[in-house]
Amino acid sequence: MKKLLIFLAMTLFLFSSCELFMEEPLMKGKIYTVIIGLDYENSSHDNLSGTLNDAKELIETFAAVAERDGREYHNYPMIQEEGSVPSVSSFPSNYPSKSNVEYNLAAIKALSTEDDLTILTYSGHGVELSGELVFGTTDPDSDTYMDVTELLSLMGEIKGKKLIILDSCFSGMAVQSSPSSTSTILDNSIAKFFATYYSAETYRKPDLFVLSASAHTDSYEDSFPSTVDHNHGYFSYALLQALGWDHPHAVDLTTVTPGYPPAAKGGRITVDGLYQYILNHQGIDSRFKIFNYTGFHQHPLTTGGALDLVLFSF
Amino acid sequence: MRRIPLAFLALLLASTALLPAHGKINYALDVSDSYYAAIPHFADEIPFRSSNATSISIGAIGYFEPSFSASLDLTALFVTPSIPFGNYQGRGFNSVGFRLRGSYQFNPVVGIFASIGNEVNYYRTIKEAFISFSIQAGPQFRLLDTGMHTLDLTIPITIHLRKEITAPMIGVGMRYSLAPYTKEEKP
Numbered sequence: 001m002k003k004l005l006i007f008l009a010m011t012l013f014l015f016s017s018c019e020l021f022m023e024e025p026l027m028k029g030k031i032y033t034v035i036i037g038l039d040y041e042n043s044s045h046d047n048l049s050g051t052l053n054d055a056k057e058l059i060e061t062f063a064a065v066a067e068r069d070g071r072e073y074h075n076y077p078m079i080q081e082e083g084s085v086p087s088v089s090s091f092p093s094n095y096p097s098k099s100n101v102e103y104n105l106a107a108i109k110a111l112s113t114e115d116d117l118t119i120l121t122y123s124g125h126g127v128e129l130s131g132e133l134v135f136g137t138t139d140p141d142s143d144t145y146m147d148v149t150e151l152l153s154l155m156g157e158i159k160g161k162k163l164i165i166l167d168s169c170f171s172g173m174a175v176q177s178s179p180s181s182t183s184t185i186l187d188n189s190i191a192k193f194f195a196t197y198y199s200a201e202t203y204r205k206p207d208l209f210v211l212s213a214s215a216h217t218d219s220y221e222d223s224f225p226s227t228v229d230h231n232h233g234y235f236s237y238a239l240l241q242a243l244g245w246d247h248p249h250a251v252d253l254t255t256v257t258p259g260y261p262p263a264a265k266g267g268r269i270t271v272d273g274l275y276q277y278i279l280n281h282q283g284i285d286s287r288f289k290i291f292n293y294t295g296f297h298q299h300p301l302t303t304g305g306a307l308d309l310v311l312f313s314f
Numbered sequence: 315m316r317r318i319p320l321a322f323l324a325l326l327l328a329s330t331a332l333l334p335a336h337g338k339i340n341y342a343l344d345v346s347d348s349y350y351a352a353i354p355h356f357a358d359e360i361p362f363r364s365s366n367a368t369s370i371s372i373g374a375i376g377y378f379e380p381s382f383s384a385s386l387d388l389t390a391l392f393v394t395p396s397i398p399f400g401n402y403q404g405r406g407f408n409s410v411g412f413r414l415r416g417s418y419q420f421n422p423v424v425g426i427f428a429s430i431g432n433e434v435n436y437y438r439t440i441k442e443a444f445i446s447f448s449i450q451a452g453p454q455f456r457l458l459d460t461g462m463h464t465l466d467l468t469i470p471i472t473i474h475l476r477k478e479i480t481a482p483m484i485g486v487g488m489r490y491s492l493a494p495y496t497k498e499e500k501p
Contacts (some may be wrong), residue, residue: 018360018361018362018364019360019363019364019397019399022360022399024399024400025359025400025401026400026401161401178442179477179478180444180476180477180478181437181442181443181444182442182443182444183440183441183442184436184441184442184443185441188443190434193434193443193444193445194445196444196445196477197444197445197446197477202355202356202478203355203356203477203478204356204357205354205356205357205358205402266398268398268403270398270403272395272403272405272439272440275439275440276439301440302440304437304440304442305405305442305478306352306354306404306405306476306478306479307358307402307403307404307405308395308402308403308404308405308439309401309402310398310400310401310402310403
């Protein structure tokens with residue numbers, strides 16, 4: 001019996017030593033962010049009142065988180081706000097047209113290395129059922145829509161780890177199904193679980209993750225707090241909180257110092273950590289409720305599979 | 315697809331009804347805690363990722379002879395997220411399933427057991443589900459046997475077969491069995 005216990009202890013030590021003594025490949029390259037917000041006030045689309053607040057505050061928040069992580073930070077802000085449409089000749093521009101987004105992502109592609117992290121956030125409209133993103137236009141004849149697969153493809157070409165954060169209606173369409181697991185939000189069938197297990201598609205360690213505000217429904221915005229005329233998307237407001245942004249509104253954003261991100265666990269912020277925080281703190285039901293019907297619900301989604309991505313470590 | 319669980323349920327009910335007449339039915343409660351080594355089938359930063367796995371099983375129906383027993387266990391497994399390493403961390407999950415378990419006693423103290431199982435697993439955070447299979451074997455040491463009550467110390471060695479991961483587990487557990495239709499042994 002004593003020998004058996006010694007054998008078990010040795011085995012456990014041998015196994016656990018893998019993580020204790022192997023050199024850890026921590027991602028300590030640069031951080032690139034492309035933060036997009038559109039209020040559509042110069043277009044035929046419905047105006048949105050929270051998207052610019054989402055984008056402007058995310059810019060400050062990611063800068064603070066990157067600084068806390070001790071990593072070099074480069075931001076490509078792309079905000080469309082009330083003003084006139086800039087001319088095409090002003091490229092590269094921070095105007096969130098489809099071509100400018102493609103231009104900026106191509107620029108990051110040229111600069112990025114395998115140690116870098118690129119985050120794209122989008123606060124704007126999503127087209128019903130397809131989830132297509134709706135960009136501003138610098139040319140009345142150009143296409144203002146971007147299919148989610150096109151965005152995934154552009155981000156996929158960038159080296160290093162990537163995260164797409166979408167606060168738009170039907171943004172769950174950008175979350176590709178995992179070859180090894182099935183979203184119970186979209187498909188809760190045991191037959192589907194078995195079909196996934198026996199499918200020929202194989203799981204690969206993903207370097208591109210998606211975090212979406214909604215699954216296959218609309219996403220919503222509201223004023224935060226309710227007594228102040230300062231709107232956000234429910235999802236983005238919870239995301240900002242998760243990253244440590246919690247401040248009185250109507251102040252100069254550059255003077256605000258975000259606090260320690262409450263979504264960090266053990267000094268690390270992961271995609272799942274953000275997802276869990278948002279799910280627990282968003283000010284709207286995540287599921288349809290029969291006995292407490294409010295009419296609105298939105299359920300965030302994220303990339304499935306066995307692994308969670310570490311974004312920042314402090 | 316629904317015929318299989320219905321046939322299974324009918325078999326279970328028939329067994330439950332018939333076995334007590336022979337006085338050889340027992341029920342069990344099994345608790346174990348294991349080290350969970352997730353060996354990926356894909357390229358990863360580390361050969362395997364470590365988690366802790368806690369298992370609770372209920373032996374819903376069992377049949378026993380003096381040196382042999384067989385049972386159908388309903389099992390719940392709770393696996394923690396892996397130790398963070400590099401840019402990734404293995405996701406934690408819960409699972410429920412069933413196991414067909416058999417055991418054999420070499421003598422009043424030492425025995426072995428083995429089982430096969432099928433589970434539905436659920437990543438707690440991201441609400442995704444997946445199927446897995448498992449095989450388990452190990453020694454067991456009888457600590458108590460009164461005829462009606464038995465208590466075994468078990469050392470389960472499990473292979474958890476997921477689509478993208480094979481996970482050996484090794485741990486320690488206790489299994490309590492109750493044979494309600496058996497008289498207590500006389501001292």
